[in-house]
Amino acid sequence: MKHLLSINELSRGDLEELLELARGFAEVQERDIPKVPALRGKTVVLAFFEDSTRTRTSFDLAARRLSADVVNFSVSSSSAAKGESLRDTVETIDAMGVDAVVVRHGSSGAPHRIAAWTDASVVNAGDGWHQHPTQALLDCYTITERLGGLDGRKIAICGDIQHSRVARSNVEAFTALGGEVILVGPRTMLPPSLEGWPVKVEPDIDAALADVDVAYFLRIQQERLAAGAFPTVREYRARYGLTVDRLDRLRPDALIMHPGPMNRGVEIDPEVADDPRCLVLDQVSAGVPVRMAVLYRLLGPGRFDPDQAP
Amino acid sequence: MSLLAITGGTVVDQLGRRTIDLAVDRATGQVVQAPSGPAADWADRVLDATGCHVVPGFVDLHVHLRQPGNEAAETIESGSRAAARGGFTAIVAMPNTTPCMDSAAVVSEVLAYGKSALCEIKPSAAITIGRDGEALSPMGELADLGVRMFTDDGTGLQDAMLMRRALEYAGSLVVDDGQPIVLSQHCEVTALSQGGVMHEGTVSSRLGLGGQPAEAEELMVARDIALARLTGVRVHMQHLSTAGSVALVRAAKAEGHPVTAEACPHHFALTDEACASYDPVFKVHPPLRTADDVAAIKAGLADGTIDAIATDHAPHTPDSKELPFDQAPPGMLGLETAYALANTELDLEPEALVELLSTTPARIAGVAERHGGPIEPGRQANLAVADPEATWTVDRSAMASNSVNTPFHGREVRGRIRHTVFNGEPVVIDGEAQR
Ligand SMILES: [Zn+2]
Numbered sequence: 001m002k003h004l005l006s007i008n009e010l011s012r013g014d015l016e017e018l019l020e021l022a023r024g025f026a027e028v029q030e031r032d033i034p035k036v037p038a039l040r041g042k043t044v045v046l047a048f049f050e051d052s053t054r055t056r057t058s059f060d061l062a063a064r065r066l067s068a069d070v071v072n073f074s075v076s077s078s079s080a081a082k083g084e085s086l087r088d089t090v091e092t093i094d095a096m097g098v099d100a101v102v103v104r105h106g107s108s109g110a111p112h113r114i115a116a117w118t119d120a121s122v123v124n125a126g127d128g129w130h131q132h133p134t135q136a137l138l139d140c141y142t143i144t145e146r147l148g149g150l151d152g153r154k155i156a157i158c159g160d161i162q163h164s165r166v167a168r169s170n171v172e173a174f175t176a177l178g179g180e181v182i183l184v185g186p187r188t189m190l191p192p193s194l195e196g197w198p199v200k201v202e203p204d205i206d207a208a209l210a211d212v213d214v215a216y217f218l219r220i221q222q223e224r225l226a227a228g229a230f231p232t233v234r235e236y237r238a239r240y241g242l243t244v245d246r247l248d249r250l251r252p253d254a255l256i257m258h259p260g261p262m263n264r265g266v267e268i269d270p271e272v273a274d275d276p277r278c279l280v281l282d283q284v285s286a287g288v289p290v291r292m293a294v295l296y297r298l299l300g301p302g303r304f305d306p307d308q309a310p
Numbered sequence: 311m312s313l314l315a316i317t318g319g320t321v322v323d324q325l326g327r328r329t330i331d332l333a334v335d336r337a338t339g340q341v342v343q344a345p346s347g348p349a350a351d352w353a354d355r356v357l358d359a360t361g362c363h364v365v366p367g368f369v370d371l372h373v374h375l376r377q378p379g380n381e382a383a384e385t386i387e388s389g390s391r392a393a394a395r396g397g398f399t400a401i402v403a404m405p406n407t408t409p410c411m412d413s414a415a416v417v418s419e420v421l422a423y424g425k426s427a428l429c430e431i432k433p434s435a436a437i438t439i440g441r442d443g444e445a446l447s448p449m450g451e452l453a454d455l456g457v458r459m460f461t462d463d464g465t466g467l468q469d470a471m472l473m474r475r476a477l478e479y480a481g482s483l484v485v486d487d488g489q490p491i492v493l494s495q496h497c498e499v500t501a502l503s504q505g506g507v508m509h510e511g512t513v514s515s516r517l518g519l520g521g522q523p524a525e526a527e528e529l530m531v532a533r534d535i536a537l538a539r540l541t542g543v544r545v546h547m548q549h550l551s552t553a554g555s556v557a558l559v560r561a562a563k564a565e566g567h568p569v570t571a572e573a574c575p576h577h578f579a580l581t582d583e584a585c586a587s588y589d590p591v592f593k594v595h596p597p598l599r600t601a602d603d604v605a606a607i608k609a610g611l612a613d614g615t616i617d618a619i620a621t622d623h624a625p626h627t628p629d630s631k632e633l634p635f636d637q638a639p640p641g642m643l644g645l646e647t648a649y650a651l652a653n654t655e656l657d658l659e660p661e662a663l664v665e666l667l668s669t670t671p672a673r674i675a676g677v678a679e680r681h682g683g684p685i686e687p688g689r690q691a692n693l694a695v696a697d698p699e700a701t702w703t704v705d706r707s708a709m710a711s712n713s714v715n716t717p718f719h720g721r722e723v724r725g726r727i728r729h730t731v732f733n734g735e736p737v738v739i740d741g742e743a744q745r
Contacts, residue, residue, distance in 0.1 A: 085628075085629045085630075085632035085633060086632055086633050086634060087629075087632035088629075088632075105634065107634030107635065107636045107637060108517055108518040108519050108588070108634070108635065108636065109517065109518075109519070109588025109634060109635050110588075110634040112587070112588045113588055113589070113632075113634060113635075127518075128518050128519075128634075128636070129518035129519070130517060130518030130519075131518070162515075165518060168516075168518055191515035191516075192510050192511065192514065192515055192521055192523070193510075193511050193512040193514075193515045194515065195512045195515075196512060196516065197515075
């Protein structure tokens with residue numbers, strides 16, 4: 001494995017191996033010194049063309065806990081407007097002699113282009129509406145920790161599917177691991193074509209949530225309101241939000257997930273975050289070991305054995 | 311008399327097929343009656359056309375030459391060299407230069423540069439000032455300079471009333487050479503396509519890229535058919551790309567409405583699956599569509615619904631394409647691969663290819679007096695010698711264009727231009743531009 005660009009490049013076996021590796025790194029995190037020398041001497045560049053403190057911090061911590069050197073290379077997406085081609089930027093980074101480039105970019109496919117121009121491994125940390133593979137992995141990790149796996153589990157993904165990289169990568173990851181995915185949202189927020197997607201669509205959120213193991217809510221961006229995707233926030237909350245009413249009707253053992261940051265009172269009521277079934281913080285803490293697993297898998301010497309770690 | 315000979319080939323034009331040697335008077339640039347006896351006895355230059363079709367030089371209704379304004383991507387000279395290598399002897403320059411070709415000054419500049427080009431440069435001009443869709447350009451003044459096609463290409467003219475006025479006004483202009491004036495439309499309702507960077511469908515949904523639905527094109531095709539009916543003035547539809555557009559134009563022609571249409575090689579040789587690489591070399595407007603659309607374009611070219619093959623040759627510097635897909639400008643090279651792709655992908659007789667690449671576009675562009683055949687004594691010698699069996703691999707580094715953004719790099723194709731003769735001058739010999 002040279003790059004991690006998209007979940008669909010991974011087999012079920014690859015996914016399971018990464019989750020198992022992450023479990024090992026989660027144990028490392030419990031130690032007094034939560035650090036292993038696995039990537040000592042390796043350099044990881046965090047190239048965030050779009051701001052995301054949460055994801056960047058998580059990758060930063062993951063790389064440091066593997067003893068890699070970390071370089072933050074913050075570039076605004078507008079460097080293109082300043083006349084700099086993406087390739088120039090990548091070649092500048094490449095010239096520093098790095099082993100991995102973690103890329104966050106507002107444009108779908110930017111990491112794929114970058115992978116063609118660099119010798120380093122490229123990790124997609126979110127590209128446009130396309131993919132966010134490490135988010136999918138940490139979500140799978142979180143579900144697996146609670147439910148033992150995804151086989152036969154019903155997961156409803158609710159909200160703005162079309163503009164969500166989280167949705168695209170999670171559909172692929174959940175179904176690859178044996179889960180059953182139901183998409184819920186107004187037609188204005190669904191991809192124009194779902195041909196080839198291994199999903200069901202349920203326009204009625206209450207029907208969709210009646211019997212799910214996991215209710216996964218996506219963040220709603222205010223700009224979608226302006227683009228006519230829904231009439232008002234009030235109406236969106238009433239028809240597609242996880243309200244307290246709907247929370248009461250969820251199965252008692254159902255899990256609630258959200259990639260964060262939450263718009264409380266829009267896609268999710270403020271009270272939901274306090275419900276014991278809500279795993280948002282588990283998702284965040286799974287981020288570091290999962291990203292350690294990815295970096296280790298791309299740059300590490302071979303199979304990781306936590307018992308051999310100092 | 312200094313004569314150029316073209317020997318051993320099969321002449322293919324609207325008069326049919328014949329195996330004859332051609333003689334060209336280099337002083338006048340005209341085809342003349344070939345003297346009897348071997349060409350070596352009477353010609354001072356002989357172009358071998360053995361195994362080739364000798365055809366009227368191709369005419370491209372849709373070329374972006376980038377001059378003035380973006381000479382790093384293309385100049386009139388480099389673009390004309392690419393055209394000559396592709397067998398074209400006349401090309402219509404699109405007006406989206408910087409500044410825009412919406413005034414006599416800019417059109418005159420283009421005409422001046424065109425004088426030394428390797429093919430005839432026929433400038434088009436914008437329908438509206440600055441291609442802004444708000445006020446008509448001085449069409450009469452521009453027509454007096456020789457402009458016969460008006461277009462806001464790059465965007466369609468969104469305002470239906472202004473389009474009506476443009477058709478009525480242009481349709482009543484009287485010009486000295488009696489050639490037709492045509493309004494040429496980039497059919498796209500931008501309100502419906504906004505935010506789109508590729509065809510909207512299965513592939514865009516998977517890739518997470520904004521889509522331009524086929525209907526954004528079809529709505530304007532339908533509207534302009536209605537306006538052609540209302541005004542009785544012909545509309546030329548640029549780069550048709552969808553099955554629905556082809557069906558609309560077919561029906562309009564059957565009802566006798568004055569419409570013509572063109573299609574581009576990339577719209578019959580590529581599908582939207584190519585965008586899966588996220589390489590913006592595959593980004594173009596209108597976008598690459600589905601296999602069903604490709605089949606419809608081919609059918610439209612075969613049954614006469616689509617009148618001409620035009621390239622929409624759109625050079626861009628490497629820098630501007632080394633961006634993420636959504637940020638890069640649309641457009642791809644086309645001049646040097648058009649004949650090969652048409653010959654490879656379309657199941658058409660050579661006569662049909664000549665009609666689509668030369669005879670009909672020459673008429674639409676208003677250059678039929680000099681281009682588009684027939685090839686006979688007294689006509690201007692604007693010719694291409696094409697080897698329909700030669701296979702070759704497209705190589706972006708071997709292009710005459712200043713730019714390299716061909717989506718066909720590495721593709722094996724059949725059919726190659728061997729020689730091109732422009733006004734009697736052999737501007738391309740054995741694939742090499744002579745100046
Ligand atoms: Zn156009």
